[in-house]
Amino acid sequence: PSAPMRKPSWIRARPQGGAEVQRLKRVVREQGLNTVCEEANCPNLGECFNNGTATFMILGDICTRRCPFCDVAHGKPRPVDPEEPARLAETVRAMGLKYVVITSVDRDDLRDGGAQHFADVIRALREANPGLIVEILTPDFRGRVEKAIDILSAEPPDVFNHNLETVPELYRAARPGASYQGSLDLLAEMKRRCPDVPTKSGLMLGLGETDEQLLSELADMRAHGVDMLTLGQYLQPSVHHLPVKRFVSPEHFADLGRQAEALGFTHVAAGPMVRSSYHADQGGFDVLKK
Template sequence: MATLIDIENRPALRHPEKQKRPDSPIQRKPEWIRVKAPVSKGYAETREIVKSKGLVTVCEEAACPNIGECWDKKHATMMILGEICTRACAFCNVRTGLPGAVDTDEPRRVAEAVAEMGLNHVVITSVDRDDLEDGGAQHFVDVIEAIRAASPGTTIEILTPDFLRKPAWALDKVIDAGPDVFNHNLETVPRLYLSIRPGARYYHSMRLLERVKERAPHQFTKSGLMVGLGESKEEVMQVMDDMRSAGIDFLTIGQYLQPTRKHAPVERFVTPEEFKSYEVLARAKGFLMVSASPLTRSSYHADADFAEMKAAREAKRG
């Protein structure tokens, strides 16, 4: 499993498809997004549980800046279906290549880890598996069912791939498994998809989230954006409107951070004041929950945010 310190030193192993790209300078981070190195006892305990179960986390693979804070509280986002992605997004630090066979024992180990950590809320994500007929849908179902059996009191949030060019039943199968929150990130504005997320399609991703609401209106839906990639404020606001038209409940907005010199460069660091402005705008547009800050990531404070989102829905209905 990769560690945080070898990311910059091993780009050839993680991202062979990016080696012909010219280097982009990595800007010095402003004071408001610098974090301390993870050294706490809770962090070490979480790492040991994850390692002992032979699991992969997006926290490590994507070099999340919040890993120290989250793992100290035993909040780890499990990444299923392996650690090699079939896509080559310009922003992502997860390895790219041809994945191996699906590990059919993984659902059991994930469920055991969730129970051992005593999680009230868990986030499950995955790499893209374009090589599989169903894009990994059945494996998501198996993981959800295993967690329900091992830890019935745990609420489950999934962060899925887009199931692009997969049969419609694949997505429906995951929806019908009944996760409490169905998350799929749009990542950026439509204009930047070709350069930032070339393997995906903006309107397909939006339609996926709309489909969740059509099939399971009670399920919370969630999506996220990165900013600092060259988007305009007006473009972000248009995406918010598209999300609300699709019935999305929860919006996350965070600062894009460049993993290596071969990845898309940071165009600018968005200030905390601008993030606050985005939050105010999003809440005015009707989202039940908004998390917008430089360090916001899809699963950051997911347990507390889920509780707040449930309360907001109940208050709205009441």
């Protein structure tokens, strides 16, 4: 295999923040919970924690799928922890967060894909944290979309996020076990059932997509009612993961972001260090103010 591409100057680690960020990390650890922010070594951690935003992973840290861009462990997951919603709600309260993103691994082993646990978490978070804004970033619930949407539309989040991750041409290589149309349908169905809940999706650039494929996908998203968009740079977690095929410059991201806005997305975050939950607070608060 050839050597990995050198990272350009605009990809850098950022300072992780001071005493307040350390305190928040301690609270998370004491409760035995996981933030994606820490696990994924997210470059935005200091900024997000200081703004009262964090992303939590529920339903364990073992995935039933194995996407070759993703660093999450795979195998047989542990049983769902019924105490998790209450523990998470208490942690979010102790951290004083204003905006949380809740995500999970794929749980193809569960009959509802984990949807009821998401709903239980949303309810517990709201009960313990009045005014908290809750975004969920869900798996695709493949084969269980109807059931999952029934459950989630009874306890809807403030923002419903499901990432398409990459262009359909790369699904076989990058998202084995997933379906492009299935993911679009999940987003459209949520919008149909809960028209007031903004829907959101995101893509990683640099897996081998062309701009043309990308723009055609953005049009597909709009045709399925997706309101909000994140575009970020894919970074290879290790040499065992898919290689980076291109580093998209900040200027090029900005240009793609403008093209996305022209397609009618209400919120677009596009940039090398943008992650699915980056500046979620700002997007989310605007949405709720409208």
